[in-house]
Amino acid sequence: MSNGLRKIELLAPAKNLECGIAAIYHGADAVYIGAAQFGARQTAGNSTDDIAELTRYAHQFGAAVYVTVNTIVYEKELAALEHLLKQLVEMGVDAILVQDMAVLEIYKKLKAEYMTRGYRMPALHASTQTDNRSADKVKWLKENGFERVVLARELSLEEITDIHKAHPDVELEAFVHGALCVSYSGACYASQYFFNRSANRGECAQFCRMAFDLKDSDGETLIEDSYLLSLKDMCQLDRLGDLLEAGVCSLKIEGRLKDANYVKNVVATYSEALNAYIAKHTGKYCRSSYGRCTYTFTPALEKTFNRGFTHYFFNGRQKDISSFNTPKAMGEYVGYVKEIRRGSFNVAGTAMFANGDGLCFFNRQKKLEGFRVNRVENNRLFPLTMPKNLEPGMALYRNNDIEFERAMQGKTATRKLQVRFVVDVVNGKLTFTATDECGRSANVVLKETPEKAQKSQHDNIVKQLEKLGNTVWTANEISINNSADEFFIPSSRLAAVRRELLEALEDTPVSNHTDKQAVGETATNSINANNTVYADTINIANVANTTAQNYYAAHGVKNAPTAFELNSDYKAGSTTAPSAVPPLMTCRYCLRYALGYCVKNGGKRPTWHEPLHLEAKNGIRVRLAFNCAKCQMEVYAE
Known part of the structure; x- marks a missing residue:
């Protein structure tokens, strides 16, 4: 909670450092990223140096970085796992996503060591890979030290609400957008x-x-x-308020294999929608990070990779959630074919087209075919190669909008923290104070006593302090008190004061990081070694090492099945x-x-x-x- 407001987090995927920074810049409150090992997207691994850099970048906005250590771990990999966890603690990441309970056991051992050395331990989040679809499972995870549980994608609004009511002290994270397994x-x-x-x-x-x-x-x-x-792909853009009311605190976008343009567009779309909902419910919610984003493009989900959208099971069981005709992206509907003339055709609809657009359609056999537009003359399109199966009346979809893709290149957003400057005279000394929206404050007192100026210095003081350039700050207020503008201060001195204030702010940790992790630092103290749980609330066949096997046995799960992957008979063609x-x-x-x-x-x-x-x-x-x-x-x- 922050001033009585419930903090809400928009959580974005990061394939790599570039995508992570793009997510933060476009409005994410947190990102999740994989390390070189043990992440559930093997092709989206990152060096610890890149994760450390992303963490530094995110933290200046009070945003968080979560690292996915959410695969099952083999016995021979436990030493490498421990080494990675040490690195993640030392670089100050905010949470670790876990599937294998060996991670939890090693974490507990490292905690005893690192907290005595003054390190802040990351929180533990139970990955969706731990198959979290019941209040009983959430209870078991809570009692075993997890601060947050990533819910199964399949849950309905009613089921999410019931889980939160049963365990209101557990943070709930729910997927809101992206591919569905x-x-x-x-x-x-x-x-x-x-x-x-x-x-x-x-x-x-x-x-x-x-x-x-x-x-x-x-x-x-x-x-x-x-x-x-x-x-189809999940899209809960119009149900964000329902999720917040149900008790969800983190809204998760899927897509650690997606590129930066996907991240930019989807994050910006959801961030604007979330801000609009919070603005309509003043006094109830706030974002969990700081900064205001502005965009050079108009966010539009239909412009980005999708297989068509579904609410999945959010409203209960629905029929129209699958995509039988194609697993590929169709894109946005742009009209239908009106008339075909040799190597061109015209389109009935209001969409505008550009040379290079990628279009697709379903042929009579309901197979998706695609082609590229070579030339556009009003609503008449000239394909590079005319599709032989295209017929009048067929619906057209655009899965590559060339103009939108051009608009997404380069810098497409800025994220700025508001800072307030106060210039004052205290005990005969000129004093400068900067306070930003994160609650950080810095102070500079001039040692020298400046001379009185011949005319007011108000405008020059404001001008120099406003020069924040490429920094993450923008001045929202500059107050000059007690006739401080009567003194002459060279512009070069004002610039030096401004730099000193900003450097001090930059070196001050954002407080909501420490506050948030205080819960995580004590969570594992409540582990109850005698708790019990029904075996069917634990994943079948996912125990891949003796550390996890022993952990389950000690915490109420007897004879947890060995990982499917370790049984050589479980493969096609075996006897x-x-x-x-x-x-x-x-x-x-x-x-x-x-x-x-x-x-x-x-x-x-x-x-x-x-x-x-x-x-x-x-x-x-x-x-x-x-x-x-x-x-x-x-x-x-x-």
């Missing part, structure tokens, strides 16, 4: 089974974005060559019977429901014979099981 996070082993690439090790091969035929037990093809497990392999995916998404055949929810009674199977052109075949008691779909090896 069809399986519960941490419970997907399809990539490991078929491609020897572990999703729990940051190597997901995107099995769910493959095309499949849907067949019944008689071998009849019900649907052919469709992306039956591919979901192990598929029936002995655990579910490759556990999904709240249900294909039977999506097709309108869930009798439990008012759908038609299926005419096919189950079990249903998915078959890919490369020979991969899986069996679908509909667990109606839990209202979920499970995918099994076949």
Whole structure:
């Protein structure tokens, strides 16, 4: 809380240092970034030097940096894990995202060492990879030292509200935007089974974005060559207020594989929406970091990579959450083809086009085709190569807006902290004070006694103090008291005073960092070694080292299953019977429901014979099981 206001955080992804800085500059209150190892996006690793630089940059705005150490860890990697955790503590990151409980155990050991040396320990956040979908799971995580829990993407508003009511002292982080995994996070082993690439090790091969035929037990093809497990992208832009009212404190944007332009546009869009909501609810919320952003472009989500948008399960189970026809980005709808004439066509719609635009459409076979615009004459477009399957009446989508991409190049935003200067005469000495919106203050007292000026120096004092140039500050007020402007102060001296004040502000830590972490520093003291938890609230088959195994055993989880990745029989082509392999995916998404055949929810009674199977052109075949008691779909090896 800050002055009675609840702090709200917009959390952005950082593929690298460039993306992290772009996120902060465009309005993020925090960023999450992966180190060179142990992050759930293996191709988005970063050096500790870059993470340290990002941390320094973020902290000047009171923004936070969270590092993803959220893969499962093998026994031989524990020493490297400990080394990384030491580095993260020493560079002052704000939190560590965790899946493997070996991280927690090593953290506890390091805490005893580093706090005696005066270090501020980062908070512990339970990654969505720990599969956090119940109040019982949140309770177990809280009792084991986690300050924040990243909720499963599949939860509804009602479920989030109930979790917060049950555990109001736990920070809740919820995804609001980006790609959706069809399986519960941490419970997907399809990539490991078929491609020897572990999703729990940051190597997901995107099995769910493959095309499949849907067949019944008689071998009849019900649907052919469709992306039956591919979901649209989440977008909760219009539900931010509901999330805040439900108790969520951190609004998370997905996308650690996305480029800087994606980060800029999405962060700016959500930051403006969040500011607008807070402004309408004065006295209730505030942003968790400082600074005001201005943009050189108009944020627009439809201009950035998306597969179409969905609220997912936020409003309960919905049918239109999947994207059967393509796993790729369609972009924004721009009109339909009106008339085709040899190598050109015109478009019915209000969109403006530019040479180089990328357009796409669904052909008669419902396959996505794309092409590039070579020339534009009003609403008549001349493609580089005329698509042979394009026909009048077909809808057009723009997945590459060349003008928008040009607008996104270079510096597209500024973020400034407001600072107030006071010039005064105290005990006969000229005194300069600077106080910024973060609450930091600096003071300079002139040792020399300046001479009286022939005319007021007010305008020159204001002029010199306002020269803040490329710094992170902008002067919102300059007060000159007790006739301080009657004294002559050379412009060069005023400039030196200004630099001294700003350097002192820069060297002063932003207080909300220390305040926020005070909770994290004491959280693990409340660990109850005798607490118990039902085994089904813990990820199945994700224990990859003896440290984690022993931790679970000591904290109420007996015989936690060994990681799927460590069982050599759990792979395609092994002699192990598929029936002995655990579910490759556990999904709240249900294909039977999506097709309108869930009798439990008012759908038609299926005419096919189950079990249903998915078959890919490369020979991969899986069996679908509909667990109606839990209202979920499970995918099994076949």
